[in-house]
Amino acid sequence: xxxxxxxxxxxxxxxxxxxxxxxxxxxxxxxxxxxxxxxxxxxxxxxxxxxxxxxxxxxxxxxxxxxxxxxxxxxxxxxxxxxxxxxxxxxxxxxxxxxxxxxxxxxxxxxxxxxxxxxxxxxxxxxxxxxxxxxxxxxxxxxxxxxxxxxxxxxxxxxxxxxxxxxxxxxxxxxxxxxxxxxxxxxxxxxxxxxxxxxxxxxxxxxxxxxxxxxxxxxxxxxxxxxxxxxxxxxxxxxxxxxxxxxxxxxxxxxxxxxxxxxxxxxxxxxxxxxxxxxxxxxxxxxxxxxxxxxxxxxxxxxxxxxxxxxxxxxxxxxxxxxxxxxxxxxxxxxxxxxxxxxxxxxxxxxxxxxxxxxxxxxxxxxxxxxxxxxxxxxxxxxxxx
Amino acid sequence: xxxxxxxxxxxxxxxxxxxxxxxxxxxxxxxxxxxxxxxxxxxxxxxxxxxxxxxxxxxxxxxxxxxxxxxxxxxxxxxxxxxxxxxxxxxxxxxxxxxxxxxxxxxxxxxxxxxxxxxxxxxxxxxxxxxxxxxxxxxxxxxxxxxxxxxxxxxxxxxxxxxxxxxxxxxxxxxxxxxxxxxxxxxxxxxxxxxxxxxxxxxxxxxxxxxxxxxxxxxxxxxxxxxxxxxxxxxxxxxxxxxxxxxxxxxxxxxxxxxxxxxxxxxxxxxxxxxxxxxxxxxxxxx
Numbered sequence: 001x002x003x004x005x006x007x008x009x010x011x012x013x014x015x016x017x018x019x020x021x022x023x024x025x026x027x028x029x030x031x032x033x034x035x036x037x038x039x040x041x042x043x044x045x046x047x048x049x050x051x052x053x054x055x056x057x058x059x060x061x062x063x064x065x066x067x068x069x070x071x072x073x074x075x076x077x078x079x080x081x082x083x084x085x086x087x088x089x090x091x092x093x094x095x096x097x098x099x100x101x102x103x104x105x106x107x108x109x110x111x112x113x114x115x116x117x118x119x120x121x122x123x124x125x126x127x128x129x130x131x132x133x134x135x136x137x138x139x140x141x142x143x144x145x146x147x148x149x150x151x152x153x154x155x156x157x158x159x160x161x162x163x164x165x166x167x168x169x170x171x172x173x174x175x176x177x178x179x180x181x182x183x184x185x186x187x188x189x190x191x192x193x194x195x196x197x198x199x200x201x202x203x204x205x206x207x208x209x210x211x212x213x214x215x216x217x218x219x220x221x222x223x224x225x226x227x228x229x230x231x232x233x234x235x236x237x238x239x240x241x242x243x244x245x246x247x248x249x250x251x252x253x254x255x256x257x258x259x260x261x262x263x264x265x266x267x268x269x270x271x272x273x274x275x276x277x278x279x280x281x282x283x284x285x286x287x288x289x290x291x292x293x294x295x296x297x298x299x300x301x302x303x304x305x306x307x308x309x310x311x312x313x314x315x316x317x318x319x320x321x322x323x324x325x326x327x328x329x330x331x332x333x334x335x336x337x338x339x340x341x342x343x344x345x346x347x348x349x350x351x352x353x354x355x356x357x358x359x360x361x362x363x364x365x366x367x368x369x370x371x372x373x374x375x376x377x378x379x380x381x382x383x384x385x386x
Numbered sequence: 387x388x389x390x391x392x393x394x395x396x397x398x399x400x401x402x403x404x405x406x407x408x409x410x411x412x413x414x415x416x417x418x419x420x421x422x423x424x425x426x427x428x429x430x431x432x433x434x435x436x437x438x439x440x441x442x443x444x445x446x447x448x449x450x451x452x453x454x455x456x457x458x459x460x461x462x463x464x465x466x467x468x469x470x471x472x473x474x475x476x477x478x479x480x481x482x483x484x485x486x487x488x489x490x491x492x493x494x495x496x497x498x499x500x501x502x503x504x505x506x507x508x509x510x511x512x513x514x515x516x517x518x519x520x521x522x523x524x525x526x527x528x529x530x531x532x533x534x535x536x537x538x539x540x541x542x543x544x545x546x547x548x549x550x551x552x553x554x555x556x557x558x559x560x561x562x563x564x565x566x567x568x569x570x571x572x573x574x575x576x577x578x579x580x581x582x583x584x585x586x587x588x589x590x591x592x593x594x595x596x597x598x599x600x601x602x603x604x605x606x607x608x609x610x611x612x613x614x615x616x617x618x619x620x621x622x623x624x625x626x627x628x629x630x631x632x633x634x635x636x637x638x639x640x641x642x643x644x645x646x647x648x649x650x651x652x653x654x655x656x657x658x659x660x661x662x663x664x665x666x667x668x669x670x671x672x673x
Contacts, residue, residue: 037492037495039601039602041495041500042499042500042501042502044500045500172649198641198642198645199645199646199649200641200645200650201649201650201651203605203606203651204650204651205592205595205596205598206399206595206596208395208396208398208399208638209392209395209396209637209638209639209641209642210641210642212388212391212392212395212642213388213392213642216387216388229502229598229600232504232596232597232598233595233596233597233598236511236512236597239512240511240512240513240514240521240523241514241521242514242521257501257502257504257598260504261502261504261596261597261598262597263504263508263512263597264512265512298501
């Protein structure tokens with residue numbers, strides 16, 4: 001326990017030291033912000049480690065355009081009012097050529113506006129709020145938006161469990177609502193019946209009343225939209241209450257903590273938009289998982305993979321642009337085709353920087369996520385325009 | 387059937403609220419301090435239980451230490467944070483209390499990691515027993531039993547023993563109690579010791595119930611417990627117990643029947659507002 005604290009202090013010291021010693025030499029600076037303190041610090045820590053692995057591996061191979069890259073990292077505490085000055089600092093003081101957000105929607109949304117005004121390419125690794133990209137053409141997103149994710153889930157359920165009666169359990173925040181909306185839009189057309197939708201808050205850990213009611217509904221499939229820390233207790237309580245129906249869950253169930261919390265009850269849970277930990281492609285996935293575990297002390301979290309791939313993609317765009325001119329980097333990013341992200345193969349970006357990527361469906365088996373199927377449907381997963 | 391099941395689920399959660407809120411209301415009754423850091427003690431109990439249980443493999447040892455450590459922490463909070471401030475207006479210790487709670491949350495994060503911790507071995511949480519067709523897991527049963535035993539024990543202590551009567555006298559009239567030889571400082575220590583032990587056990591049980599102990603787990607409970615002690619009539623122990631159970635049940639029904647309109651966590655406050663409009667003195671009046 002203590003070790004991680006000392007480790008963090010050392011890492012912070014080291015970060016400071018490298019920052020100071022390399023200030024003079026020519027480096028390509030890329031901004032990065034994530035919550036390193038406060039309630040969202042867990043994902044922030046994983047995100048930052050993911051981004052740092054990308055930086056280190058790029059630099060080991062000689063960097064880009066003959067220069068090393070430097071990540072300028074700030075703690076945004078998951079607060080929009082912190083993200084704005086950070087964005088200004090990255091642009092004005094640090095002179096970054098591009099920036100990556102390893103943070104949630106609220107700070108990312110706030111910072112996106114600043115980068116838009118300044119004309120610096122900005123990449124949201126996993127923030128899902130639609131407004132992040134809708135403000136202009138300088139922001140890009142590395143994950144599929146909530147709407148298409150929900151539609152993908154409907155497609156998956158209707159294919160695997162045709163004509164199923166579904167009980168929906170939705171987290172009542174932006175993330176949950178947007179996925180639920182997408183699901184509800186297409187579920188009836190796919191032949192699914194939604195019996196009832198239950199909602200719960202981010203802080204919810206006890207689902208007794210909802211479970212009692214779901215039991216009375218007796219659905220064929222339970223579709224749960226929420227984060228792993230809600231999902232773990234939820235899945236365990238559903239199974240303990242004797243509900244044996246298949247559980248299909250949304251992307252944010254993808255955390256190794258799910259299995260730690262729910263134990264055996266997590267087995268068989270499907271995650272739409274999850275990440276198959278056993279996949280052999282792209283070739284850097286398995287080495288990444290090993291390196292992440294070495295640095296973090298725990299298994300790879302999807303947000304870390306998102307941030308790793310985001311930094312890789314931004315650097316790839318710099319290479320393709322052949323320049324550190326932000327405008328050229330933006331154009332190169334926008335022109336990205338078939339880039340191998342760890343979470344799946346990025347197809348293209350639409351006009352406002354929304355990603356098209358096939359959705360992987362994973363299933364929990366023996367304490368890890370393994371691939372179940374891939375939804376690659378250009379119509380339902382098409383990123384929404386402005 | 388669903389109706390009954392919802393009531394039972396609500397009562398189980400009400401028991402947890404009761405264990406948490408009794409300490410708060412006792413502290414308020416005695417010192418007029420809103421002891422927000424109580425929620426930090428709740429989380430501390432959960433952390434001690436999970437860390438000790440995972441390290442030694444003994445859940446019993448984890449719970450025993452959770453009880454001892456939270457009781458000591460509560461006393462330490464009184465001694466070092468509140469006692470020096472007793473001459474100040476009540477908002478001063480309250481601000482200290484809020485600060486202390488934030489420090490504790492961030493402390494848990496730094497020491498135990500930003501991700502929460504699950505119990506390695508938590509056999510109770512997936513073992514259920516059906517009572518009259520209603521499934522309860524063993525942790526829920528343990529929650530009900532511990533709250534009943536501890537709170538009844540406390541009730542007997544307060545009404546039957548000399549120390550208990552001295553405590554009640556101190557709450558009613560500190561000067562008079564002192565002149566009869568009751569040591570008010572000792573009473574305060576006993577209150578913090580007992581209230582914090584209860585909160586620690588509640589935290590440990592909630593940790594088991596969720597199978598997840600996280601730095602921020604005290605947050606939501608602290609707000610609810612505040613609503614409960616106001617509902618109960620600040621300082622009134624019986625009112626607080628009643629308010630805990632009522633809130634548990636109201637939330638349980640609200641989750642199913644009102645969720646389209648309100649968040650479950652808003653229901654408690656809505657209930658609070660309604661009750662205060664009708665009965666500003668709380669459900670059973672002030673203690």
